[in-house]
Amino acid sequence: MATLPRSEIEIIEQFGPHLAHMHGARLETNAEAERLVKTHCCFCGQQCGIQLKVKDNAVIGFEPWYDFPFNKGMLCPKGVKRYLQGAHPDRLLTALQRDVNAPGGFSPMDYSAAIGKVAQAIETIQSTHGANAFGILSGASLTTEKTYLMGKFAHMCLKTSNIDYNGRLCMVSAGAGNKKAFGVDRAANPWEDMLHTDVVWISGANVAECAPITTNYVWQARENGAKIIVVDPRITPIARTCDLFLPIKPGRDIALFNGILHLMIENDWLDHEFIDNHTIGFEEVAAHVKEWTPRRTAEVTGISERAIHQAAEIWGTARTSFLTHARGIEHHTHGVQNVLGAINMVLASGRIGRPNCGYATITGQANGQGGREHGQKCDQLPGGRDLGNPEHRAHIAKIWDMDEREMPQPGVDAYEIFRKIDAGEIKGLLSICFNPLVSLPDSDFVKRALGKLDFYVAIDFFLNDTARHADIVLPGSLHEEDEGTVTQVEGRVIKINKAIDCPGDARQDWIIIQDIAKALGREKGFTFASPREVWDELRVASKGWINDYSGISYEKIVAQNGVFWPCPSDDHPGTPRLFEPGSWNPIAQGNGPFYFPDGKARFNVAPYTPPAEDIDNEYPLILTTGRVISQFLSGTQTRRIGPLVDQYPEPRLELHPQLAEKLGINDGDWATAQSRRGEITLRAQVVRTIRPDTIFVPYHWAGQKSINRLTIAAQDPISKIPEYKVCAVRLAKAAAPPEYAGKLEPQQ
Amino acid sequence: MAVPERNEFFIDPSRCIGCQACVQACSECDTHKGHSMIHLEFVNRAWSTQTVPVVCMHCDSPTCAEVCPADAIKKSGDGVVQTARKPRCIACNNCVLACPFGVPKMNTGAELMMKCDMCYDRTSEGKKPMCASVCPSQALFFGTREEVESLRLRSRPVNHFKFGNQEISTKVSMLVPRETQAEYLDVTSAMNEKTSGQVVFLNMFEE
Numbered sequence: 001m002a003t004l005p006r007s008e009i010e011i012i013e014q015f016g017p018h019l020a021h022m023h024g025a026r027l028e029t030n031a032e033a034e035r036l037v038k039t040h041c042c043f044c045g046q047q048c049g050i051q052l053k054v055k056d057n058a059v060i061g062f063e064p065w066y067d068f069p070f071n072k073g074m075l076c077p078k079g080v081k082r083y084l085q086g087a088h089p090d091r092l093l094t095a096l097q098r099d100v101n102a103p104g105g106f107s108p109m110d111y112s113a114a115i116g117k118v119a120q121a122i123e124t125i126q127s128t129h130g131a132n133a134f135g136i137l138s139g140a141s142l143t144t145e146k147t148y149l150m151g152k153f154a155h156m157c158l159k160t161s162n163i164d165y166n167g168r169l170c171m172v173s174a175g176a177g178n179k180k181a182f183g184v185d186r187a188a189n190p191w192e193d194m195l196h197t198d199v200v201w202i203s204g205a206n207v208a209e210c211a212p213i214t215t216n217y218v219w220q221a222r223e224n225g226a227k228i229i230v231v232d233p234r235i236t237p238i239a240r241t242c243d244l245f246l247p248i249k250p251g252r253d254i255a256l257f258n259g260i261l262h263l264m265i266e267n268d269w270l271d272h273e274f275i276d277n278h279t280i281g282f283e284e285v286a287a288h289v290k291e292w293t294p295r296r297t298a299e300v301t302g303i304s305e306r307a308i309h310q311a312a313e314i315w316g317t318a319r320t321s322f323l324t325h326a327r328g329i330e331h332h333t334h335g336v337q338n339v340l341g342a343i344n345m346v347l348a349s350g351r352i353g354r355p356n357c358g359y360a361t362i363t364g365q366a367n368g369q370g371g372r373e374h375g376q377k378c379d380q381l382p383g384g385r386d387l388g389n390p391e392h393r394a395h396i397a398k399i400w401d402m403d404e405r406e407m408p409q410p411g412v413d414a415y416e417i418f419r420k421i422d423a424g425e426i427k428g429l430l431s432i433c434f435n436p437l438v439s440l441p442d443s444d445f446v447k448r449a450l451g452k453l454d455f456y457v458a459i460d461f462f463l464n465d466t467a468r469h470a471d472i473v474l475p476g477s478l479h480e481e482d483e484g485t486v487t488q489v490e491g492r493v494i495k496i497n498k499a500i501d502c503p504g505d506a507r508q509d510w511i512i513i514q515d516i517a518k519a520l521g522r523e524k525g526f527t528f529a530s531p532r533e534v535w536d537e538l539r540v541a542s543k544g545w546i547n548d549y550s551g552i553s554y555e556k557i558v559a560q561n562g563v564f565w566p567c568p569s570d571d572h573p574g575t576p577r578l579f580e581p582g583s584w585n586p587i588a589q590g591n592g593p594f595y596f597p598d599g600k601a602r603f604n605v606a607p608y609t610p611p612a613e614d615i616d617n618e619y620p621l622i623l624t625t626g627r628v629i630s631q632f633l634s635g636t637q638t639r640r641i642g643p644l645v646d647q648y649p650e651p652r653l654e655l656h657p658q659l660a661e662k663l664g665i666n667d668g669d670w671a672t673a674q675s676r677r678g679e680i681t682l683r684a685q686v687v688r689t690i691r692p693d694t695i696f697v698p699y700h701w702a703g704q705k706s707i708n709r710l711t712i713a714a715q716d717p718i719s720k721i722p723e724y725k726v727c728a729v730r731l732a733k734a735a736a737p738p739e740y741a742g743k744l745e746p747q748q
Numbered sequence: 749m750a751v752p753e754r755n756e757f758f759i760d761p762s763r764c765i766g767c768q769a770c771v772q773a774c775s776e777c778d779t780h781k782g783h784s785m786i787h788l789e790f791v792n793r794a795w796s797t798q799t800v801p802v803v804c805m806h807c808d809s810p811t812c813a814e815v816c817p818a819d820a821i822k823k824s825g826d827g828v829v830q831t832a833r834k835p836r837c838i839a840c841n842n843c844v845l846a847c848p849f850g851v852p853k854m855n856t857g858a859e860l861m862m863k864c865d866m867c868y869d870r871t872s873e874g875k876k877p878m879c880a881s882v883c884p885s886q887a888l889f890f891g892t893r894e895e896v897e898s899l900r901l902r903s904r905p906v907n908h909f910k911f912g913n914q915e916i917s918t919k920v921s922m923l924v925p926r927e928t929q930a931e932y933l934d935v936t937s938a939m940n941e942k943t944s945g946q947v948v949f950l951n952m953f954e955e
Binding site for chain 1: 764771796903
């Protein structure tokens with residue numbers, strides 16, 4: 001029944017997003033905290049250490065945590081104001097049921113009755129249409145314990161193939177590329193390895209706004225003598241003072257990487273010893289990049305030949321280096337190929353597995369790393385095992401004490417789940433930590449698909465934009481209301497600590513999931529009494545394979561300020577740097593440092609293909625999307641925090657003055673962008689910091705302010721990541737202000 | 749973590765990414781909760797993402813105090829210029845208009861001039877100021893001269909400024925490129941310079 005119960009504006013009036021500002025104890029200049037709780041920020045993958053000030057079961061502020069090694073007290077504005085999400089007027093304090101007669105379209109419901117209704121709906125749908133007719137969408141901002149439980153819930157309790165997670169929109173291209181090249185998916189180095197390198201190469205990563213704490217690592221590297229190369233269609237704050245900026249045309253990264261490798265080979269800027277002894281596949285790649293001359297590279301990428309030569313020389317002649325990338329190269333229909341191209345450059349240089357020689361993707365979500373390792377991905381089992389592998393299935397089935405034959409086969413990715421809903425194959429849906437109506441591309445399709453569900457239950461602490469379509473909403477827990485672990489950007493497992501209790505009828509997500517299992521009469525395997533019990537089972541389940549957490553206890557995490565996996569035994573200190581000469585892993589068994597039977601890394605031919613939807617006369621401009629620093633992902637939390645909304649209230653459409661002049665658009669004018677899927681009217685921001693053939697819009701907003709109504713649902717064939725970073729649009733000065741102007745507050 | 753007493757405040761605008769962590773953290777400071785005393789502005793957003801953070805420079809001879817008709821602005825023994833004394837401040841705005849760095853803010857609701865006091869409640873207890881604690885780029889840095897010498901290899905601190913004929917020495921230092929010879933920063937003439945980032949911009953479209 002997943003349509004809106006009342007008009008959007010009525011739902012917003014009741015459930016927000018409304019803004020929380022400092023008030024009460026949070027504004028008192030002499031409010032003494034009862035205690036300081038050491039934990040981490042709830043937002044991005046940097047996972048800055050922070051101390052929350054707690055008084056009367058509320059978080060009233062923060063104090064920097066100077067001793068946490070990654071950020072040493074540093075925080076971005078989101079981390080500073082994160083505490084305002086607590087005691088929020090929009091907080092869900094009871095279960096809700098869809099009720100067209102209630103104000104805002106939902107009425108409060110007894111928690112147990114709501115759980116009963118959910119179980120009944122699951123039972124009905126699965127007995128009528130089969131186990132796979134019920135789907136689950138989970139998220140990578142959950143603790144690793146919860147992500148493990150979500151995978152187990154799908155594969156053991158519901159026995160559905162159809163579970164996937166919002167990391168599908170973030171980390172999967174990097175993950176797939178890393179698996180193909182290294183056999184393992186984790187940042188190869190701790191960030192400390194950035195500090196004393198000759199060159200830091202940043203491709204498609206708006207470091208200053210999306211991974212702010214990494215900024216100081218980059219700047220410190222520069223103080224120590226590193227050259228900074230930034231590849232981006234926009235002159236982002238990190239690019240402003242870099243040594244070499246390559247203004248790449250969106251979607252052409254692989255051409256650049258191939259072009260650089262071409263020049264490395266031509267000038268013999270290669271580590272032959274490393275290539276010969278520790279890799280395979282170089283000859284094929286070398287043959288492939290032969291055609292990527294500087295001229296052809298320049299034609300395809302839009303970067304000058306001179307700059308390509310400069311970049312190749314800086315990279316090629318360096319003794320040490322750290323290459324890093326993010327969604328800018330990964331959000332493409334050839335995202336995996338882009339990643340492989342970047343890795344080819346690293347492997348040819350031989351600069352990996354040693355101090356000051358690094359490579360890493362910058363993971364986006366809080367638990368972007370841990371959340372992609374332990375079984376909530378559609379084809380995965382704990383420890384990074386494969387759901388399609390008979391041995392892996394048997395291994396996990398034994399730990400779970402279930403019949404392996406009852407374990408479902410691999411399912412489909414998050415977007416395909418919506419296509420299956422649209423096709424009538426999936427009738428019921430449970431979502432947690434995911435707001436697909438804002439975050440998935442071509443979101444009008446997502447909205448139509450939601451309308452076809454027989455039953456939809458959402459677990460969240462606020463009524464997020466997608467949850468407005470739910471039949472039942474269960475009140476989950478905020479980050480500071482539960483404990484557990486996450487694995488941050490470097491692969492360091494850290495401890496999230498509980499600061500306060502859940503308010504009202506809200507409860508910790510792992511309790512909600514177990515309550516559903518119990519109401520279904522399938523509580524076997526779902527009787528954990530604490531996150532620590534889940535963790536201890538996860539450690540056992542991960543043992544012996546790639547993502548080995550077996551030696552990581554809560555106590556060790558606290559004692560060491562985090563433990564890098566793999567950590568295969570109690571006396572193992574963890575592994576900050578991967579691929580060190582002589583290192584052991586369960587795949588190579590001592591044959592070499594990389595995670596293949598022969599211990600060697602793989603070069604992969606990475607052919608260039610244009611974006612799925614290139615520009616043409618009808619839609620002559622490239623739309624690219626991304627983030628701003630004061631908002632996070634779909635904004636469920638950050639669009640409710642007043643000071644963050646004040647900082648950047650509404651999405652603006654960035655365009656170059658050359659384009660603006662041609663179209664008669666002035667800074668601050670309303671401008672309308674149209675793609676083949678939808679249109680949007682926003683205020684223009686005319687800046688020289690973007691390519692003239694490209695426009696940029698951040699994606700954190702919902703409804704008529706959501707740029708994902710225009711983006712394309714084309715996906716990478718391997719990783720299934722959507723192509724957020726390129727689609728074709730046309731642009732014009734708006735005939736009139738948009739319908740929402742003056743009706744909705746900026747964050748709504 | 750206790751910090752050494754010899755800590756000083758340094759600003760390196762070339763590091764600033766405009767994230768406003770300092771602005772947001774300043775309003776969490778216990779002495780002026782809810783009010784941010786930091787100024788952070790784009791120099792010219794149409795041309796560049798360059799931003800400049802401004803905290804109180806804590807002048808040796810503070811212009812704000814010199815122009816105050818009510819003698820409301822005091823300097824602590826260790827050189828920190830304080831927010832106006834509430835019982836004395838007459839909210840005349842002289843300090844706001846006169847400060848060459850544009851630091852003091854008039855809180856019209858409270859009829860009180862408020863300004864950055866280098867987190868006196870924190871620094872007097874050996875803690876770092878809020879802004880320099882959180883700053884992700886460390887454009888705002890609180891540490892010793894020795895730390896600056898060893899960490900900021902490209903820079904050197906300058907704490908003499910010229911605004912037209914007015915010369916000012918400050919407790920807070922600005923980091924400038926190490927190879928520059930200048931003994932003071934001529935702020936008035938620097939106002940005619942282009943925003944940084946334009947070299948990058950030219951690289952983008954020259955060919």
